Amino acid sequence: MLDSDPSRSNLHQHYEDLLPAGQDDAALTRLVHDLDAMMNTPTPASLQQRIGQLLLEEAAARYHTQNERTPVNVSSIRRHSRPTLLGKGSTMKQLWVRRPLMTAALVLLALLVFSGGAAFAFGGTTITLPGGLRFILITPREAASQLQYTRLDLTHPVGNMQVTLTRAAFTKKNLTIDYTYATQTPSTQDGTVCALSLTSSEGDTFTQVAGATPPTGDTSSTSRRNHGSGQLFFAPEHLNSTQQSRDLHLLLQLCGSSTSSTHAVAPVAFDFALPLQ
Amino acid sequence: MDVPLLLTATSAGGEQTIEDTQIDEQALVEAAKHDTSAFGALYQLYFGRVYGYLRLRVQQEEDADDLTQQVFLQALNALPHYQSRGAPFATWLFTIARNVLADRFRRRPVTSSLEASGDLVADHALEDDLLRRETYEQLGKLLNTLDPAARDLLALRFAAGLSAPEIAAVLGKRPDAVRKRLSRLLQSLKEHYHAR
Numbered sequence: 001m002l003d004s005d006p007s008r009s010n011l012h013q014h015y016e017d018l019l020p021a022g023q024d025d026a027a028l029t030r031l032v033h034d035l036d037a038m039m040n041t042p043t044p045a046s047l048q049q050r051i052g053q054l055l056l057e058e059a060a061a062r063y064h065t066q067n068e069r070t071p072v073n074v075s076s077i078r079r080h081s082r083p084t085l086l087g088k089g090s091t092m093k094q095l096w097v098r099r100p101l102m103t104a105a106l107v108l109l110a111l112l113v114f115s116g117g118a119a120f121a122f123g124g125t126t127i128t129l130p131g132g133l134r135f136i137l138i139t140p141r142e143a144a145s146q147l148q149y150t151r152l153d154l155t156h157p158v159g160n161m162q163v164t165l166t167r168a169a170f171t172k173k174n175l176t177i178d179y180t181y182a183t184q185t186p187s188t189q190d191g192t193v194c195a196l197s198l199t200s201s202e203g204d205t206f207t208q209v210a211g212a213t214p215p216t217g218d219t220s221s222t223s224r225r226n227h228g229s230g231q232l233f234f235a236p237e238h239l240n241s242t243q244q245s246r247d248l249h250l251l252l253q254l255c256g257s258s259t260s261s262t263h264a265v266a267p268v269a270f271d272f273a274l275p276l277q
Numbered sequence: 278m279d280v281p282l283l284l285t286a287t288s289a290g291g292e293q294t295i296e297d298t299q300i301d302e303q304a305l306v307e308a309a310k311h312d313t314s315a316f317g318a319l320y321q322l323y324f325g326r327v328y329g330y331l332r333l334r335v336q337q338e339e340d341a342d343d344l345t346q347q348v349f350l351q352a353l354n355a356l357p358h359y360q361s362r363g364a365p366f367a368t369w370l371f372t373i374a375r376n377v378l379a380d381r382f383r384r385r386p387v388t389s390s391l392e393a394s395g396d397l398v399a400d401h402a403l404e405d406d407l408l409r410r411e412t413y414e415q416l417g418k419l420l421n422t423l424d425p426a427a428r429d430l431l432a433l434r435f436a437a438g439l440s441a442p443e444i445a446a447v448l449g450k451r452p453d454a455v456r457k458r459l460s461r462l463l464q465s466l467k468e469h470y471h472a473r
Contacts, residue, residue: 014438017440017441017456017459018434018459018460018463025467027467027470028463028464028467031463031466031467031470032463034412034413034416034470035416035431035435036435037409037413038412038413038416038417038435039329039333039431039432039435039436040329040435040436041328041329041332041333041436043324043325043328043329044328044342047328047342047345048324048325048328051320051324051345051346051349052317052320052324054346054350055316055317055320055349055350055353056317058350058353058354059316059353208318
């Protein structure tokens with residue numbers, strides 16, 4: 001059997017329908033514990049990021065179809081360039097001449113591939129993108145890698161976890177916050193952020209950007225992470241003043257557990273100041 | 278874009294009232310219905326559960342990867358037409374997952390589900406000790422003696438993390454019937470599991 005006793009309180013909380021309170025059936029508890037441990041397959045972070053990126057591209061394509069405000073998107077480039085790049089009997093010269101749109105798409109694709117997305121920074125002048133899509137063409141991770149961070153090291157307990165905002169960066173286009181979490185005891189939390197809000201004393205408004213980096217970390221014996229890190233991404237919707245720094249107020253709420261995601265731990269506030277780059 | 282700022286726990290006096298809250302999942306869904314870029318929050322919430330469920334239902338890890346991608350793509354595309362009708366979002370998402378799975382089984386029949394337990398044992402064994410591996414092997418063999426519907430039920434409860442009423446909604450059955458089936462199933466498993 002397992003080398004450690006199941007955490008009974010957590011187990012009964014998750015499976016209260018299977019383990020009724022007041023009935024101390026050790027064999028049933030053991031079975032439920034082992035089923036829980038066995039069936040909580042470790043989720044590959046790389047797969048989560050890969051599918052997440054695909055969804056962002058799909059979302060961009062859908063937005064393009066619905067609004068026609070975005071002349072170019074990644075998905076359409078890939079779809080159109082793949083099948084008949086050099087059709088039967090075609091030469092490269094014919095391709096360039098006969099397919100100017102294809103040529104333009106290939107140039108954009110090359111820019112995307114070789115610059116890792118940064119090429120779309122010129123979108124501010126030639127491509128009008130709705131705010132929500134800025135981070136779809138330039139992924140949050142790519143944008144975050146170009147920022148200058150301010151050290152925060154703010155730690156607060158969130159449920160039975162210690163959450164630390166380690167650093168953050170703030171520009172007119174994005175605000176990125178790195179965080180870590182840790183717990184010393186078996187936890188029903190897994191470091192996943194369930195909900196967020198960010199405000200400033202100047203009345204600025206921020207939108208959480210889909211595609212935030214999911215937390216990564218070690219797993220405990222019941223497949224719940226007990227420490228790890230993640231990133232939060234926001235896009236400023238409206239900046240109210242021209243001040244070069246902001247007093248910011250972040251409310252952070254972690255999910256209760258990976259198997260009962262509708263329960264959340266109480267939100268906790270972090271207050272900090274950041275310079276506007 | 279109006280992504281769910283669900284933490285409006287500030288009183289009139291400005292003093293934050295901190296207490297356990299229920300995530301307004303419906304607000305998340307509504308936001309994603311009108312702005313697909315908000316789908317990321319739902320994706321983060323459900324990726325692990327969907328992947329875990331599918332990983333248990335197919336033999337190959339690659340199949341689970343592929344099916345997970347299909348589920349979320351279908352969900353993204355169908356989301357504008359989603360109507361809650363009082364059922365949690367999870368039931369809708371796992372109905373999609375089961376449909377994707379059924380479609381895969383139709384096109385490429387497999388010997389049985391939860392036969393994946395053999396692979397799962399290997400997965401866990403990479404990081405767990407020998408004792409735990411033996412436990413999973415024993416449990417895996419036991420689960421393989423169950424009929425597919427029973428294995429699906431267990432996967433929905435333990436891997437997908439659905440409650441009995443949610444499972445009932447996914448399967449089109451009554452919650453009481455699901456509870457009884459689960460209870461009987463566990464009692465039966467318990468007898469055989471600990472008789473070994």
